[in-house]
Amino acid sequence: MSTILVFLAGLAVIITWWMAQQRLSSKPWLEANGIHDIPVLTRSAVATEKIGLGVFLAIVGALFTLFISAYFMRMGLQDWWAIPLPRILWLNTGMLVIGSAALHWAKMEVVRNNGNALKLALVTALAATTGFLIGQLFAWKELVTAGYVIADNPANSFFYLITGMHGLHILGGLFVLSRTTSRVWEGAALAKVRLSTELCTIYWHFMLVVWLVLFALFAGWANDFVAICRQVLN
Amino acid sequence: MANIPAGIDDTVPLAEVADVELYHPKSWWTTYVFSQDAKVIAIQYSLTAISIGFVALVLSWLMRIQLAFPGALSFIDAEHYYQFITMHGMIMVIYLLTALFLGGFGNYLIPLMLGARDMVFPYANMLSYWLYLLAVLVLVAGFFVPGGPTGAGWTLYPPQSILSGTPGGKDWGIILMLTSLILFIIGFTMGGLNYVVTVLQGRTRGMTLMRMPLTIWGIFTATVMALLAFPALFVASVMMLFDRVLGTSFFMPTIVEMGEHLKNGGGSPILFQHLFWFFGHPEVYIVALPAFGIVSDLISTHARKNIFGYRMMVWAIVGIGALSFVVWAHHMYVSGMNPKFGFFFATTTLIIAVPTAIKVYNWVLTLWRGDIHLTLPMLFALGFMVTFVNGGLTGLFLGNVVVDVPLAKTLFVVAHFHMVMGVAPIMVVFGAICHWYPKVTGRMLDETLGRVHFFVTFVGAYAIFFPMHYLGLLGVPRRYSELGDTAFIPPSVQALNEFITIMALIVGAAQILFLFNLAWSLRRGKEAGGNPWRATTLEWQTPQTPPAHGNWGKELPVVYRWAYDYSVPGAAQDFIPQNQPNGDRISREPAS
Numbered sequence: 001m002s003t004i005l006v007f008l009a010g011l012a013v014i015i016t017w018w019m020a021q022q023r024l025s026s027k028p029w030l031e032a033n034g035i036h037d038i039p040v041l042t043r044s045a046v047a048t049e050k051i052g053l054g055v056f057l058a059i060v061g062a063l064f065t066l067f068i069s070a071y072f073m074r075m076g077l078q079d080w081w082a083i084p085l086p087r088i089l090w091l092n093t094g095m096l097v098i099g100s101a102a103l104h105w106a107k108m109e110v111v112r113n114n115g116n117a118l119k120l121a122l123v124t125a126l127a128a129t130t131g132f133l134i135g136q137l138f139a140w141k142e143l144v145t146a147g148y149v150i151a152d153n154p155a156n157s158f159f160y161l162i163t164g165m166h167g168l169h170i171l172g173g174l175f176v177l178s179r180t181t182s183r184v185w186e187g188a189a190l191a192k193v194r195l196s197t198e199l200c201t202i203y204w205h206f207m208l209v210v211w212l213v214l215f216a217l218f219a220g221w222a223n224d225f226v227a228i229c230r231q232v233l234n
Numbered sequence: 235m236a237n238i239p240a241g242i243d244d245t246v247p248l249a250e251v252a253d254v255e256l257y258h259p260k261s262w263w264t265t266y267v268f269s270q271d272a273k274v275i276a277i278q279y280s281l282t283a284i285s286i287g288f289v290a291l292v293l294s295w296l297m298r299i300q301l302a303f304p305g306a307l308s309f310i311d312a313e314h315y316y317q318f319i320t321m322h323g324m325i326m327v328i329y330l331l332t333a334l335f336l337g338g339f340g341n342y343l344i345p346l347m348l349g350a351r352d353m354v355f356p357y358a359n360m361l362s363y364w365l366y367l368l369a370v371l372v373l374v375a376g377f378f379v380p381g382g383p384t385g386a387g388w389t390l391y392p393p394q395s396i397l398s399g400t401p402g403g404k405d406w407g408i409i410l411m412l413t414s415l416i417l418f419i420i421g422f423t424m425g426g427l428n429y430v431v432t433v434l435q436g437r438t439r440g441m442t443l444m445r446m447p448l449t450i451w452g453i454f455t456a457t458v459m460a461l462l463a464f465p466a467l468f469v470a471s472v473m474m475l476f477d478r479v480l481g482t483s484f485f486m487p488t489i490v491e492m493g494e495h496l497k498n499g500g501g502s503p504i505l506f507q508h509l510f511w512f513f514g515h516p517e518v519y520i521v522a523l524p525a526f527g528i529v530s531d532l533i534s535t536h537a538r539k540n541i542f543g544y545r546m547m548v549w550a551i552v553g554i555g556a557l558s559f560v561v562w563a564h565h566m567y568v569s570g571m572n573p574k575f576g577f578f579f580a581t582t583t584l585i586i587a588v589p590t591a592i593k594v595y596n597w598v599l600t601l602w603r604g605d606i607h608l609t610l611p612m613l614f615a616l617g618f619m620v621t622f623v624n625g626g627l628t629g630l631f632l633g634n635v636v637v638d639v640p641l642a643k644t645l646f647v648v649a650h651f652h653m654v655m656g657v658a659p660i661m662v663v664f665g666a667i668c669h670w671y672p673k674v675t676g677r678m679l680d681e682t683l684g685r686v687h688f689f690v691t692f693v694g695a696y697a698i699f700f701p702m703h704y705l706g707l708l709g710v711p712r713r714y715s716e717l718g719d720t721a722f723i724p725p726s727v728q729a730l731n732e733f734i735t736i737m738a739l740i741v742g743a744a745q746i747l748f749l750f751n752l753a754w755s756l757r758r759g760k761e762a763g764g765n766p767w768r769a770t771t772l773e774w775q776t777p778q779t780p781p782a783h784g785n786w787g788k789e790l791p792v793v794y795r796w797a798y799d800y801s802v803p804g805a806a807q808d809f810i811p812q813n814q815p816n817g818d819r820i821s822r823e824p825a826s
């Protein structure tokens with residue numbers, strides 16, 4: 001469970017940093033305004049949707065961190081055999097990177113107001129990410145054929161569980177992204193799709209990072225890293 | 235802070251406030267059923283929560299009848315008793331209190347108290363309610379499937395929860411319970427996102443964080459906590475569902491059941507406990523913090539005094555919220571952890587008592603020499619304080635490891651947590667309903683009925699749970715449907731048990747009185763006007779009562795002061811609404 005504590009500590013830093021700017025030490029009882037000194041503004045200039053996405057990603061982060069915490073705790077028990085990493089995962093990772101990069105490109109094109117390039121970028125992102133999901137299914141199939149079924153060993157169970165959870169999140173993102181894309185296709189003003197393109201981009205980058213962490217976990221590199229951390233701590 | 239130069243932040247034009255684009259319902263269905271208006275969603279949440287709460291109340295009746303008159307209701311056997319305990323505990327903690335405080339009060343009060351027109355993501359807010367309703371229906375379905383609901387105890391500890399020895403373990407019960415929790419959590423996340431982001435971005439001009447009423451601080455902090463704690467329950471539920479349905483072994487150790495080796499093996503029940511309590515301990519405060527906030531506002535309004543130590547109250551709320559994430563393992567001392575960690579968890583647990591105590595002192599100091607009006611909300615607020623302090627004292631006993639060990643499995647614990655987590659928050663729920671009912675409906679509750687209900691509930695709750703401490707000291711164990719002939723249990727226990735049960739039946743019946751009052755006053759109650767309690771916060775300053783769609787007519791209110799300007803010397807009235815500028819002594823008629 002120390003993984004989730006580290007995650008929470010990170011969040012705590014962000015929250016503390018935010019609170020430090022909120023004048024929490026002011027004395028509101030002494031500070032009534034008159035009609036002429038117009039009260040200060042109270043909200044952030046960042047788009048509300050972006051803040052919403054930020055909060056949502058914090059929750060998603062907590063969710064995956066908890067899965068990872070559970071993974072580490074369960075891994076410590078005797079009956080754990082690591083599973084072979086399906087080779088196709090490398091390809092999938094590449095696809096997700098392409099999806100993320102394409103969205104980054106889309107974000108730049110929407111600012112430049114370049115409709116055609118935007119369409120190309122969005123479609124690339126959609127295709128690459130769909131490719132990622134299909135590739136994940138192939139990875140599952142490969143494992144099942146090789147006899148690594150879900151209930152056999154906790155390492156297998158975790159692999160299916162966590163990749164499935166990640167896939168569901170990607171699927172949700174694809175749903176939103178395809179709506180944005182179809183709006184662009186129907187000729188919506190680019191200023192109108194700018195925000196949702198940006199939101200998709202942030203989400204994709206985040207899910208890519210989550211995937212990279214998970215990949216490291218399944219490949220076993222994360223374990224070495226944790227072992228080093230343990231040694232440093234003791 | 236009054237004179238921050240205009241234009242310091244030029245992203246929003248100073249003289250106006252960016253409005254939410256309001257969603258406009260087009261038909262009866264979208265106005266009252268699939269509504270995206272936070273006020274309607276709040277009422278839907280509250281009614282659903284109260285209905286399912288009544289189911290839990292009836293279950294407590296059945297349990298009490300079984301305890302006092304074993305065999306009187308022939309259909310209750312030990313298995314049913316476990317099922318009733320489990321469903322009662324789970325419903326009360328999650329489906330009633332959490333849903334009511336955050337989904338009910340949160341939805342109603344956040345936009346109104348902050349001067350917003352609605353939540354920032356109304357569509358997600360609507361989905362949140364419908365997922366909650368679905369979760370409740372799936373939960374209730376447990377009563378009707380073969381094998382009945384799960385009887386694993388509200389902590390659902392594996393491995394027993396998914397074995398055939400536990401009711402519902404190998405049937406549908408546990409599957410429905412886990413599915414329901416998963417749905418609840420997804421739904422809550424949609425709502426919670428709204429509550430948090432509305433507080434961050436939906437506040438009207440002048441409503442700085444430090445001018446927010448403590449109710450909002452409590453709900454806000456509790457929501458942040460819930461958003462981070464529920465994922466742990468989600469993970470635990472999904473993994474247990476896998477263990478049960480797909481035969482994985484996340485939590486399932488090697489087990490021989492009825493002479494056969496189960497397929498599962500090697501899993502770790504302790505892992506489940508970690509995940510569960512990572513959620514479970516903050517959950518206590520997820521229920522408590524909104525209650526703390528609401529009580530502060532009730533006390534201040536009905537004692538006509540500013541809240542004592544507002545700043546400290548805010549810090550205490552935030553501090554409790556942060557600390558409660560690093561204490562979960564105090565539920566697991568017995569599970570054999572590194573003593574260094576044990577010390578860490580024991581210390582953080584003790585530290586939490588400090589901000590909690592600060593809050594109690596501040597409430598008392600707010601009341602001190604206040605102009606206390608013994609209205610219904612005030613009565614319930616006082617009832618809460620007494621109960622909370624009381625429960626805190628017995629908690630001191632339990633916090634002491636030497637005492638905890640012999641008492642842990644007895645009714646003493648049951649009595650203790652019913653005082654702090656059951657009766658105390660329920661008092662606040664009643665107080666809050668009495669306080670805001672006039673705003674929601676435009677009518678006052680009937681005072682006489684209300685008082686009868688208060689006294690029966692308050693005195694009755696003590697009559698139930700006080701003797702229960704004593705039973706615990708005698709060694710009567712918890713989660714036992716029948717005592718049988720046990721040497722160390724004197725016959726007086728039987729008499730006391732009968733007394734407790736009769737009291738529980740009376741208290742339960744009094745709740746019907748309360749429901750009747752709610753229904754009766756809807757049409758027959760006294761007209762309330764816009765601001766019957768002469769309160770300062772924004773929800774009482776709306777142009778219409780009940781507030782119309784969009785809350786504020788043409789213009790959003792502007793906030794000039796904090797929420798607690800009661801009995802200000804020299805002011806024309808004993809309260810100054812938050813949207814009244816300084817130097818403007820002409821009292822405005824409260825809007826009706």
Ligand code: HEM
Nearest residue numbers: 294297319320323326327387388648655656712713714738
């Ligand atoms: C009239 C009010 C109530 C009565 C008479 C009542 C009665 C009971 C009884 C008899 C038990 C079983 C004790 C045992 O044998 O172990 C129980 C358990 C429990 N109750 Fe209540 N209760 C009431 C209200 C509440 C409320 C408002 C809450 C909200 C937090 C609550 C939460 C619980 C919990 C969490 C359990 C433990 C379940 C378990 O052990 O798994 N109760 N209650």
Ligand SMILES: [Cu+2]
Nearest residue numbers: 515562564565
């Ligand atoms: Cu705890």
